[in-house]
Amino acid sequence: MAQTAPTLSSTEIAKIAERLNRARKPIVLVGLMGVGKSTVGRKLAAMLDRDFTDADGEIELAAQRSIAEIFEEFGEDYFRDGERRVIARLILEQRGVIATGGGAFVDDETRSLILDEAISVWIDCSVETLVERTSRKNTRPLLKTGDPHQILSELSQAREPFYSQAQIRVESMDGPHENTAMRIIEGLDQWL
Secondary structure, X not given: OOOOOOOOOHHHXXXXXXXXXXXXXXXXXXXXXXXXXXXXHHHHHHHHOOOEEEHHHHHHHHHOOOHHHHHHHHOHHHHHHHHHHHHHHHHHHOOOEEEOOOOHHHOHHHHHHHHHHOEEEEEEOOHHHHXXXXXXXXXXXXXXXXXXXXXXXXXXXXXXXXXXXXXXXEEOOOOOHHHHHHHHHHHHHHHO
């Protein structure tokens, strides 16, 4: 079923942005790899006149290696520990939009931190869409171990109970990223 594109005026968006500023919390995007957290996050931040930060980029900067290299050299547990520290720092340092890696919200401590100190937004979409989107790049360590459709299906099922704890849920569909960003703004308006 096709959804119509959400429409808010620039005045309505500005009023929502002002209410967000008073809330004094960053917006943290969570969800599986490929849902568009980084791309939608940049668009959302621009629409709300906020800074955007990609947690994975900050992790790579701090570690001076790629996410894939960290996974390969040290394993997932080591990566998740560093990821938690970086997200905690980002939440404390800025009030913009933060895109997290797909597994960040699954970690109990990281999820607790985000739920307590930020506004969490779960961007969801179908596994078929995820497979198509993630096939565009070969930079996803968790997808290098087998059939991407099966891996993403299993990850989706396993992580849904965690993602569903986010304060806001929106569905990412085909179409301009601005539509998903606008759905997030509508969700923020209702949540605030």
